[in-house]
Amino acid sequence: MEGLRACVHCGICLPQCPTYRVLGEEMDSPRGRIYLMRAAADGRIALTPTLARHLDLCLGCRGCETACPSGVPFGSLLEATRGQIERRGIRSPESDQGTLSLLLALFPYPDRMAALLPALRLYQGSGLQALVRGLGLLAPFRRLRTMEALLPRVPGVGSARLEELTPARGGKPRGRAGLLVGCVQRFFYPDVNAQTARLLAAAGYEVVAPREQGCCGALHLHSGRLDDFRAMAKQLVASFRGDVDVIVANAAGCGSALKEYGHWLQDPEAEAFSQKVKDISEVLVDADLPLGELPVTVTYQDACHLAHGQKVRAEPRALLRRIPGLKLVELAESDLCCGSAGVYNLVEPGMAAELGRRTAERIRETGASIVAAGNPGCIMQMDRACRALGLNVEIVHPVSLLARALREAP
Template identity: 50%
Template sequence: MAETAVLATEQRAPLLVAPRRGEPLDRALFRQCVHCGLCLSACPTYRVFGNELDSPRGRIFQMRWVAEGKIAPDNPHFRQHISLCLDCRACETACPSGVSYGRLVEAARGWIAPASWRERLLRRLLLGGLLTAPRALRLAAAALRVYQRSGLQRVVRATGLLDRLPGGLAALERMQPRLDGPLFSPRLPELIPAAGQRRARVGLIVGCVAGELFAGTNWATARALARSGCEVVVPPAQRCCGALAVHAGERDLARQLARRNIAAFEAAEVDYVVVNAAGCGSTLKEYGELLERDPRWAERAHAFATKMRDASELLVELGFAPPERELRLRVTYQDACHLAHGQRIREQPRALLRAIPGLELVEMGDSDHCCGSAGVYNLVHYDVAAAILETKMRRIAETGATMVAAANPGCILQLRHGAERFGVPVEVVHPIDLLDRAYGAQRMT
């Protein structure tokens, strides 16, 4: 029996589906690729391995083989090559034919069953448990603060215990951010009034992990929006955006989260929905595609997606209040993949930085090349991510900057880890946090 079923004829652009897992995929998506190879030089894993099968073109060939029943979706080589993709979408920027590569690779991951009971358990606990439970995340962040402040972290690192942990846990421990402030980070109020005349009513996505690890950036975002005439609403019913679930191929879970978020922000009756995390923003803007086959939610998802903005995008669109405080800093900007390639947003974060008096913005070479974070990629494929990161840190060092701005929490953590590992003396912050400093903010809240 073939591993996949062709549901219609070639002439009718049939849907292809794996029998045990996954969902329909239009054959026309494969036909977009004309095999020109212009994507190869843009692909981080092709640059590392030099292997055609670890390039976008090579992976599309493999996806077609699975879709046509030539190889099984659980083929170990197919699994490995798809797993090694960072889903950075740099190939989409390079592609002259407009191939929707992100959609293809995320569908392909849905065809692949978890390799072991441990992977199944981890997915259930992380994607379906921790990330979707705000109280559990809050407790986890508090536990991390206790770990850091009690001296336990020093013991773990000094005794070599860290080297005995499984690879993913060891990488996670190395890259954890320093959590200052109270045991439980202060929560944003549900309503923050606009400063002066109200220009827009804006819903703020606070995120799941980022909401705990980068709570200060959410406060800074709310202040910047309010200062620019936005009434900011923070719906308590919102949940994880589903980005990690989408990247893992768990699209049913992502749809559940999407429906909840759409309903939460519909009830808030906002003009825009804003997020400060590039990876989250890319997924939120694709809710229309995620729910396109759901007749009850397709129109609502499309309406939600049209309201979505990155924080820098909306501030520039509305016209933000110019900061007055001078910051004498030499800063370089890292283009987060899902902002530059996923959302085609490049100039707006730079506009925020250029507006800060005294700040010198220095462009790095290959600023839109991936840093190796890619969600949890740097935990699962630590060595590959480190090779990609080393190149990025060289580019940063070449600028002579003392600070790096990046508009995605995962990139910030990865670059901070890179600064420590490769000895590059830079501070890594979100552009919104720098803008907040220029507005005169001294504290997180």
């Protein structure tokens, strides 16, 4: 908790904090939260439900970390404090632990997610979803309504199949890339994983996606369930134990957690693993990709765990600009959290909806017909927020646009 002492209370981070901008409360700002965490660490105040509530409302977006001139490592301080709150079972009456526990018992487990998909397909394919939405049948049930509104189109059976090994195209491979398939990405956006493998292969990488890989544990890390997170992280490291030169993530939240395994696990194998992790945009930015014309106007939203967690901002933009015919228009305040933040939009729907609405308003100002973002949660959140505003835009991962433009030799 040494990092808490680095804060000099200057307040430079305050305008970059989404919750402070909405609520205007010092205790819901980075400086206020640091004050609370430090007072608790020094034993001047107890960890109380009120303190827990101020930390619950934090998105963990780490926008404050980017703004801070003193280098306060807000994200890891927040996660460590949440870990203490979790261990002691301190709960704010407003916190929705039931939904959080349900989500943490579902998303990270591929067999449970796979069992749920047929029911979701039936719900969408039978017309029931259209009926439920049209008649507003879930209006009295806020949590359920929020979950339902975030549900993307569930892919069909066997769509966008990803092989365990994708050979490199062209001559001698330039390296071997291990691909993290994620949880939400694997089940709701399998096309993004398939496109990622295709682009890596076109860039000269042999791609291996180990079947036995599980969840990266990011959701547990952000919720302070550190023991579960460490167990998942160890399993994931073991599943990539083969000979890979780079480990590629295409979901910002997962990639950020992977890069921090060394810090949280404190063992040399986890450190070596973290050193190999790269976001897909970092890998492709220098690759020689044959790209054809794609005449569309696109804007780009920085996923927080890419821009603030991994400091990756230039690479996705540079890649999009390389697509002939694609016009990239900047989005105002593109690095301000859209309200997704892992499962935050499901457990804090009020704040998340307000942040989503603000993001959708800024998207409307760009006039773009497509929004690109490097994280599945952000894609779902912005899709819902834009629909709520009546905005007809497509929200996609940047690799989907690159894959559309890719011209491969037969």
